[in-house]
Amino acid sequence: FLNYATESVFKKGLTLTLQRITYNETTVVFEVISKGEMWGKPYQNQAAIVFDIQGDRICSYREYLAIIYTLPS
Template sequence: MMNTSENTLKVGKQAFNYFTKGLETGNWQDFLDMLTDDFNFWFPMGKFHGLNTGKTRAKEFFTYVSEAFNPGLKLTSLDNITSNEKTIIFEFRDEGNLFGEPYKNRVAVAFDVRGDKICSYREYFGSDGKSY
């Protein structure tokens, strides 16, 4: 049987794979399917600034991300993964176009894991280029 830390790592890595697929393709369904019903997320700026609650709000956010970064963002490096019993953090670099303008950035996303689902998401960014 897996311990809590191993489960967090396994579920978090699967969610991150779906997350990066969403960034690249705009198809967020696999990631959205991994969210708990009481999912909440924190975003540092724009119309989603602050704490947001619910899967419906999450779907609105990730749809907005896909529209802003059409045709998609590419992960250029995965710099670090840190995890404990309930949280996994991915530090990465990505690039693409933001509303048609060249974009690249360093990002950290944190997923809180409950069972086989993601119950919370936090994003931090802003050192290599324009941010949204």
């Protein structure tokens, strides 16, 4: 997905900064901030990426995004 997004939407690249990792026996949450240029305009967003774990495998994945927006130029 990141390769597609970088080539199509974020041609100058997209930077992900890890803010926090929270976990327990069954769930891992990565909180990230993404920044870049989306179709030539400044872009910034926040996301929580969640993996549910069973044993040694990921059994589900979900992602929660902040409101997607572009910054004023």
